[in-house]
Amino acid sequence: MTVFEDLESEVRSYCRSWPVVFDTAQGARLNDVDGRSYLDFFAGAGALNYGHNPPKLKGPMLEYLAKDGITHGLDMYTVAKGEFLHTFEELVLRPRDLEYKVQFPGPTGANSVESALKLARKITGRESIINFTHAFHGMTLGALSVTGNSMKRGGAGIPLVHATPMPFDNYFDGTVPDFLWLDRLLGDAGSGLNYPAAVIVETVQGEGGINPARVEWLQGLADLCHRHDILLIVDDVQMGVGRTGPFFSFEIAGIRPDIVCLSKSISGYGLPMALTLIKPEYDQWGPGEHNGTFRGNNLAFVTATAALREFWSDDVMQRSTIAKGERTEAALTELAAESSVVELTPKGRGLARGLAFSQPELAAKSCAAAFGRGLLMETSGPSDEVMKIMPPLTITDAELEEGLAIVRDSVLATLEGVSA
Amino acid sequence: MTVFEDLESEVRSYCRSWPVVFDTAQGARLNDVDGRSYLDFFAGAGALNYGHNPPKLKGPMLEYLAKDGITHGLDMYTVAKGEFLHTFEELVLRPRDLEYKVQFPGPTGANSVESALKLARKITGRESIINFTHAFHGMTLGALSVTGNSMKRGGAGIPLVHATPMPFDNYFDGTVPDFLWLDRLLGDAGSGLNYPAAVIVETVQGEGGINPARVEWLQGLADLCHRHDILLIVDDVQMGVGRTGPFFSFEIAGIRPDIVCLSKSISGYGLPMALTLIKPEYDQWGPGEHNGTFRGNNLAFVTATAALREFWSDDVMQRSTIAKGERTEAALTELAAESSVVELTPKGRGLARGLAFSQPELAAKSCAAAFGRGLLMETSGPSDEVMKIMPPLTITDAELEEGLAIVRDSVLATLEGVSA
Amino acid sequence: MTVFEDLESEVRSYCRSWPVVFDTAQGARLNDVDGRSYLDFFAGAGALNYGHNPPKLKGPMLEYLAKDGITHGLDMYTVAKGEFLHTFEELVLRPRDLEYKVQFPGPTGANSVESALKLARKITGRESIINFTHAFHGMTLGALSVTGNSMKRGGAGIPLVHATPMPFDNYFDGTVPDFLWLDRLLGDAGSGLNYPAAVIVETVQGEGGINPARVEWLQGLADLCHRHDILLIVDDVQMGVGRTGPFFSFEIAGIRPDIVCLSKSISGYGLPMALTLIKPEYDQWGPGEHNGTFRGNNLAFVTATAALREFWSDDVMQRSTIAKGERTEAALTELAAESSVVELTPKGRGLARGLAFSQPELAAKSCAAAFGRGLLMETSGPSDEVMKIMPPLTITDAELEEGLAIVRDSVLATLEGVSA
Amino acid sequence: MTVFEDLESEVRSYCRSWPVVFDTAQGARLNDVDGRSYLDFFAGAGALNYGHNPPKLKGPMLEYLAKDGITHGLDMYTVAKGEFLHTFEELVLRPRDLEYKVQFPGPTGANSVESALKLARKITGRESIINFTHAFHGMTLGALSVTGNSMKRGGAGIPLVHATPMPFDNYFDGTVPDFLWLDRLLGDAGSGLNYPAAVIVETVQGEGGINPARVEWLQGLADLCHRHDILLIVDDVQMGVGRTGPFFSFEIAGIRPDIVCLSKSISGYGLPMALTLIKPEYDQWGPGEHNGTFRGNNLAFVTATAALREFWSDDVMQRSTIAKGERTEAALTELAAESSVVELTPKGRGLARGLAFSQPELAAKSCAAAFGRGLLMETSGPSDEVMKIMPPLTITDAELEEGLAIVRDSVLATLEGVSA
Secondary structure: OHHHHHHEOOOOOHHHHOOOOEEEEEEOEEEEOOOOEEEEOOHHHHOOOOOEOOHHHHHHHHHHHHOOEOOEOOOOOEHHHHHHHHHHHHHHHHHHOOOOEEEOOOOOHHHHHHHHHHHHHHHHOOOEEEEEOOOOOOOOHHHHOOOOOHHHHHOOOOOOOOEEEEOOOOOOOOOOOOOHHHHHHHOOOOOOOOOEEEEEEOOEEOOOOOEEOOHHHHHHHHHHHHHHOOEEEEEOOOOOOOOOOOOOHHHHHOOOOOEEEEOHHHOOOOOOOOEEEEOHHHOOOOOOOOOOHHHOEHHHHHHHHHHHHHHOOOOHHHHHHHHHHHHHHHHHHHHHHHOOOOOEEEEEEOOEEEEEEOOOHHHHHHHHHHHHOOEEOEEEOOOOOEEEEOOOOOOOHHHHHHHHHHHHHHHHHHHHHHHO | OHHHHHHEOOOOOHHHHOOOOEEEEEEOEEEEOOOOEEEEOOHHHHOOOOOEOOHHHHHHHHHHHHOOEOOEOOOOOEHHHHHHHHHHHHHHHHHHOOOOEEEOOOOOHHHHHHHHHHHHHHHHOOOEEEEEOOOOOOOOHHHHOOOOOHHHHHOOOOOOOOEEEEOOOOOOOOOOOOOHHHHHHHOOOOOOOOOEEEEEEOOEEOOOOOEEOOHHHHHHHHHHHHHHOOEEEEEOOOOOOOOOOOOOHHHHHOOOOOEEEEOHHHOOOOOOOOEEEEOHHHOOOOOOOOOOHHHHEHHHHHHHHHHHHHHOOOOHHHHHHHHHHHHHHHHHHHHHHHOOOOOEEEEEEOOEEEEEEOOOHHHHHHHHHHHHOOEEOEEEOOOOOEEEEOOOOOOOHHHHHHHHHHHHHHHHHHHHHHHO | OHHHHHHEOOOOOHHHHOOOOEEEEEEOEEEEOOOOEEEEOOHHHHOOOOOEOOHHHHHHHHHHHHOOEOOEOOOOOEHHHHHHHHHHHHHHHHHHOOOOEEEOOOOOHHHHHHHHHHHHHHHHOOOEEEEEOOOOOOOOHHHHOOOOOHHHHHOOOOOOOOEEEEOOOOOOOOOOOOOHHHHHHHOOOOOOOOOEEEEEEOOEEOOOOOEEOOHHHHHHHHHHHHHOOOEEEEEOOOOOOOOOOOOOHHHHHOOOOOEEEEOHHHOOOOOOOOEEEEOHHHOOOOOOOOOOHHHOEHHHHHHHHHHHHHHOOOOHHHHHHHHHHHHHHHHHHHHHHHOOOOOEEEEEEOOEEEEEEOOOHHHHHHHHHHHHOOEEOEEEOOOOOEEEEOOOOOOOHHHHHHHHHHHHHHHHHHHHHHHO | OHHHHHHEOOOOOHHHHOOOOEEEEEEOEEEEOOOOEEEEOOHHHHOOOOOEOOHHHHHHHHHHHHOOEOOEOOOOOEHHHHHHHHHHHHHHHHHHOOOOEEEOOOOOHHHHHHHHHHHHHHHHOOOEEEEEOOOOOOOOHHHHOOOOOHHHHHOOOOOOOOEEEEOOOOOOOOOOOOOHHHHHHHOOOOOOOOOEEEEEEOOEEOOOOOEEOOHHHHHHHHHHHHHHOOEEEEEOOOOOOOOOOOOOHHHHHOOOOOEEEEOHHHOOOOOOOOEEEEOHHHOOOOOOOOOOHHHOEHHHHHHHHHHHHHHOOOOHHHHHHHHHHHHHHHHHHHHHHHOOOOOEEEEEEOOEEEEEEOOOHHHHHHHHHHHHOOEEOEEEOOOOOEEEEOOOOOOOHHHHHHHHHHHHHHHHHHHHHHHO
16 A cells, blocks of 8 residues: 555545555445455446446447457547447437437546536626536536535635526525525626526535435526526536436436536446537537547447446336335435434435435544445535445345445444444 | 437537548557558547557456456555556656656546646645647646637637746747746736746647747756746646657656646556646645546556556667657658748657648648548647647557658648649 | 717716706705706715815815915825824714724725725635625726626626625515525535625615615624624715714614725715725735825815814714605605505615615606706616615705605606606 | 824825925925925826916816815716816817827726726727736726736735736847737737737836836837737826826827826826726717716816916927926936946936936935935835936926935935945
């Protein structure tokens, strides 16, 4: 481990909670160099919805490598990209009656967010963006400017000034009508709000503490954007690709965002890849106006195509995710009921689940306890008060039960320490 | 090809010059779906210094995949990352007597630039950056703000205001002493210049038209930064990893930048990966202050390690690159001498070469003519006036000659059209 | 009148509503070149609280001019400035138990606002400011950035980005607890709000439509600033110097702002002059860090001193203003009750009064009707929906009645046109 | 003096150099409360070109006050404003064949600069401005952003980012062709310069150290602006109204700026007043788009009109100013020749003169020595290295000689201390 401490920057983070050296991984299990195995309730921060090294995706990748398929293609036409586009159209867009042009904005979620913000500004000629409390959209300067966390914002070293935060759903626990503030500001020429180009929103805030927005709130937001002539950008980087059940997390609300950001699990294999989906009338880019060296990661196109075929040809995955999510919720609700010392609140949608602690520091302690029991989990939320439960969607029922039991043991052991 | 035109965004660019569908590639050759083969003087915009799918790197990657090595690791400790760090230290840093901490800032060059700018601002408490005319550093908002191209800057949709451009070497063809303007402004408390945190520079501007800075200029810049207490960031994303001969393009000047950005060819296989190298005293990041989902692309770590071992255990590659570069320069010089109609100027260093046309539009025409003859080349420069010659460093001498002959034919054929 | 149309910029504004050429003025009356007289319910936009050319102030000014007292003094020590400071201390600060250092920031209210914002940023090291919906603070770039009106903001030609608007009192008609949004954002490190240096507020918004904040709201705001370590700036440019009754408009709430902006009526004679009052612990300016050519308008110091002595040695003026304000309110309430067609809402505090029309355009029509009857009034409010009633505080009771009768006639005549 | 130290903010500045209390003033003489008299080589920082309380202007002002002429008029039509406009047209614009619309932007030079920048941005739709090294344009946020002094810029508390400084004339002592850098950047789409709306320039930099731009440089700048479609703004706040000889300081170059800023001496009596002159085709303001309470200072209009009639009906003043300037230059040149210890450099144009010291701190010492001898002078320049010689233009020849003799004595006495 010395090599990391000697050579790697102090910026490293996850490894501080999990001070072991990982080696191999399959499905919902990782193994370290000492042969210890870990169950995975983390899923690569949402980039491994199909688990580690899914065999049905590995096969096509190995074949592609074997035949020396183009690996790095920028935005050249390639067979692998063509097949991905065709499959995405056939299995994702058309069945949902969605019409989008596809941009490959670079390989990360932040690339997709950056391209979405640029395009929204170009389309409208306005510069300001509305973001939401506890939002997370990435760490490059544009994406960071619409992110809520003050420590991360401070890292910019310059004032981040082109976004105005608005209350996410339930920010006031239902005591204030939805969009009261935003709707009023937008309709008031004396409000002092810089009229925005777009709203950017996550349907379920991941880093923000696994906060789902209600369906009615999302519908209200789409309606507000329409009424005020503002673009609606859904950042589905973490919650898309089935994390909440359906392929797109916004399907549940029946809305049609103007721009959608996808990344993380889209390649299916944890390979860097991102998409920006744009309503055709808004595809107003000039050639090369946004680019990036790694926007043509053809290995990722191959595994992404295989993943769509394997998991999205029918609704088996979607139903299974919802069922596993309900089982998880039930287990967390039961656990919450057992705690008399500390208030525990189950949160989430689909297999994006969280357990919020009224004493924030206990979330990290419980995660540490879980790690000691061989389960990988991280915290999220503005005070890191939420244990984040994000297993691969492909986790088996038995593994899910095993993990939930460890969660229960870890939390109870942690609480025991508190009450003592 | 319909699938691309129907589904892909209008932002697509390279495919407009090369309207074929590529399928496979090996070394310096690509093949399209119709079985036509292309020689590669483009090298994935600098991301394929070792050519397409280099067998010595493919082997380790296939092994790693076969054993289900961790693919996606964020900043967890993994065997693959440890081996990369160890190898990088052993084969790159130590032999050059360089001491750097290594940050994995996300998988793209822009991620590295963004992290470098953030860190420089954090270290100094200043917000402004000095960049250079014709610079290119990327398309995310921070990176774009230090990029020169006005079309790409315009894409931001907001004023890009935290950088001040200064003349790159030879901007005035040697008629003005180096750094006259910058040095004076920095020493003058009434100059109106916002005192900068850092200077960011490419030693050879790639997108800027294959412009090498002279060794003395680079040394002068390092000295100026030192005298004025400003950090020096070298963006070696395109020119590093041997493109100009030595591993780092700045070695030739004997300077030691405070921060170095690496990406593109660092993985060796065209896989998304980037590094930010930081002098130990400047590694002032807090844990997690900058992060990113794909900063732990372990497949890339595997190929990067293999590439270092294969190509950087001795100086064979470096000497070969310099020799091929000289051969290329000689061929271009000869070609330039043949043109009486249009002025042709050979430019570059190592195997980053260019041929500038006094009539800019002839560069694109010559590239198109080369494509018709089975050679991939792109233009660069502020007016796209330069044919860019960037073959894989591993190109054989025979392939290089073949390509140079096509360049010659293509240029002469284009010029004939002009003189006619 | 041709000379104005030929030579003066299109930016001119009041003269478009009152297309006559004014010549002389005394007390609450102006006279035009054709000998017509106008009663003044406008008071120089609040700069003539003691009426036109008040004789008790004119005398000292004439004496000062006669003896060739220094007219223009920058920030040199002068007898006139010393007497003003002494008198201000004796008659304004000490009796109210207020301790402030006095800055002469330049001769306009905007100068005072600019200096207040700069100083708050310097003190806190933060750059952002909280302003309120419908705020007006001036037209220079800093002051404009905290102003609400979108037409005026648009005039900046650059994004105004360092302020975030919050709801002024009653923005939601009492349906939302005071400061719900602001208080929550400030206490939430994940809110995305740039933590502010200061809040800037008017106790009664003048341009914003003669909106008074409730006493409890002002007290709540002062408390919120204290709890969150934010400076409180009261812009008393229009509402200070007795307009609402007491010398400072915030006295009614018993709060002690950290910085106070004064201008408009402070000189008493309509001469350009402004003050920035700073709590001693916050007087962290370096010498000359903010300056301005006309910050030492000694004629204004002379009349300002005379005004303080004449009007603020006792509480006669304050009581009279409150009484006249109550009489005005009663008249407006009576008038409002007469209207069955359009909803009329009396607003205001002291002698800052307004009559809001549910059909905004009728306010301007009523003002035009009043002008036709020899009464000067302007509109205010985000939709110009308010007739603004701001007579000199020294108006006689008879003049006040005369004016209120004209208001009544003008409004009723206008409404007749509507119902017809 | 206690009252100032007790009550006035630490920001006060001139009074620290001249710790006496001034009382009365006439022509080129001020008197303090102790009956001591001072000769004035300062002229209210350029606001008193006609000396203190000029009798020919005082008469009309007293008459106007006596008849209760309107004092405070905002942008209402008034007799006093009409007479000023008419006279300005007749005596200033028409004889010089200049066509400008006149805006009253508020009473200070900074108001004029703010309005000029806003208008230039509105006209062009661009946000960036080109300013010059050592420029001074004012202290409000917009004006400060085009000012060079880093201490004053730092006072803003936010990054000042919408201007890029360029070298003023002679910044490189003639070793570099004029506008080499700016011209090249503007013509290069890859330069990274945000294309500017306007250039703002002083023809002689006052605060910048009494630096005159050569006539050819000013002509070159006007030509450059024309060629690149950028507006030319001349800030003639300090150097206009005859300071350099002609009414406008740019007349000497025969150029016609698109926008001109005037203030300081325009009222003639040291009263706050400013003008923005706009070429008719650029008068694109909407009504009220820029405003300000004290833009209608009618006392100032009265004295300004009287001043134009008194001093600008013929060329006596202009010729006298040039002659006095030449006499001053001769005296300074002679003095410079006497110094063997320190290099002294006479600078300036007309009666804007300076003496630069190669050891900057000696300039302040010499000014202090002059004050001890009864002469008011201040320093200027980026290192306060220049003794600034700006007497009233109406100074008598005898007074000028008296002052120059004191300058000589003071400098020589100071130098004696050095050589000792």
